[in-house]
Amino acid sequence: MNSDVSGEVIVVGGGVIGMSTALTLAERGRRVRLWSRDPVDRTTSAVAGALWWPYRIDPVERVGPWSLRSLRRYEEWAARPDETGVRMVEGVHAGTRLAGLGTWAAAVTGLRDTSRGLAARLPLLDMPVHLRLLREEAERAGVVMEARTVTSLDEALAAAPAVVNCTGLGARELVPDLSVxxxxxxxxxxxxxxxxxxxxxxxxxxxxxxxxxxxxxxxxxxxxxxxxxxxxxxxxxxxxxxxxxxxxxxxxxxxxxxxxxxxxxxxxRPTVRIEREVTATGRVLVHNYGHGGAGVTVAWGCAEEAAGLVEGVAGLDA
Known part of the structure; x- marks a missing residue:
């Protein structure tokens, strides 16, 4: 049975990447359904240590801007730590020096070389609390959460004119993409x-x-x-x-x-994949996966880029 609802976007995957993408789309006025096999507190994101920092992720030239977009969100949320799970905490990256970082580091307030390493005051997220916040904010924005195990992305493409694939490791089988x-x-x-x-x-x-x-x-x-x-x-x-x-x-x-x-x-994945495909039937599939251990760090920059690739899809309301 085809349950196509004109104008909707389906986001597949309910971790921090899927949640941030769904919320970004809803904030831009889209009607969004989020399909996730697991509750948010049972996704890979829920067990993350969750210190903001670009770590083991490429392409380097895009990671910096993505990370900074996320940093600004977390800095705002850190004003309400009990509610959001985000705190700004001091610490040290031992063995790291400012000179070894990318140009993005100039936009991070307070980074400084010390005898112990690179000192910084960065967002540290309590992920169970933060993921609950994202779910609540998404629901308030109108995102419809659906518990659903997806065995093929074609299921989502049959149900909406645009789909965003935020399935993380699941993309290995669903795309399929064996580089994940x-x-x-x-x-x-x-x-x-x-x-x-x-x-x-x-x-x-x-x-x-x-x-x-x-x-x-x-x-x-x-x-x-x-x-x-x-x-x-x-x-x-x-x-x-x-x-x-x-x-x-x-x-x-x-x-x-x-x-x-x-x-x-x-x-x-060797590099994060944020890419748009148009199917033979004219449906749009946007990929947003392969973030390794830096999903929390780049989530909001990647969500904005992925949401931008949904723009202009036929059948979507403005």
Whole structure:
């Protein structure tokens, strides 16, 4: 049965990329339905450490502008942290220097070189709270949320003149796009011994990184970046290694009680794909996926670009 509703846009995928895209389209006056297999609190986005920072994502020349668009949103939301889950928090990127960053860094207030690394005051998101905010804001804007498992993008294209594919790792099968690959991230949540600042020491040549983020529910310790690993089960040996690395920076972490473990699969791709296709029937399919571990960082810039590719589609109301 064809349930085509003239003038609607269907966004497929309910993580931070799908939510931000749906909300952006609704803010531009579009009628939007969002199809998601999982509730927002069970998407990959829900387990993200969620510090704003362009990390392991290309193309570099586009990532900067995308990231800055998101940064401005988060800076506004940080005025209401309890409601939005966004706080501006001080921290250090160990081993990083200003001279090694792109031109986008000039637009980030307060970045400065120190003896420990690059000091910064950046958005840190409590993702369960923030994703609930996005869902509530999208619903207020008129986005209709539908729980739906999509086995083919043709299902959405049969139901609306324009579809935005925000399926992340699911794009590997749905497009299909075999260049989309999982990068497994494992985190440990411990009781916070009083750490107030975040810390990151990332080696892009290694699958192990060291970071900790103070969140309302505990101190988030990380992490890993294991390519082509599909396992969602926490590995006890990996968890122990994460705690050891973080405790080498802040020794008091070693004695803290473990509150939980998180595992997520980042949807990595050689470059982010934001692209428009026109089908043989004249329907428009816009892709917005492949953001790796930087989905939170680039979400709003990518959402605006993807929404712009929907403009002018026949059958859509202005």
């Amino acid at each position: 690959r999982p990068v497994r991230g494992q985190l440990v949540v411990v009781r916070n011994p009083g750490v107030r600042h975040w810390y990151v020491s990332a080696d892009e040549g290694s699958d192990a990184t060291t970071y900790f983020f103070p969140q309302p529910g505990g101190l988030i310790l990380g992490g890993t970046a294991e390519e082509d690993d599909w396992s969602l089960e926490p590995d006890p040996a990996v968890a122990a290694a994460i705690v050891r690395r973080c405790a080498a920076v802040r020794p008091e972490i070693a004695a803290m009680r473990v509150l939980g473990h998180r595992v997520g699969l980042r949807p990595a």
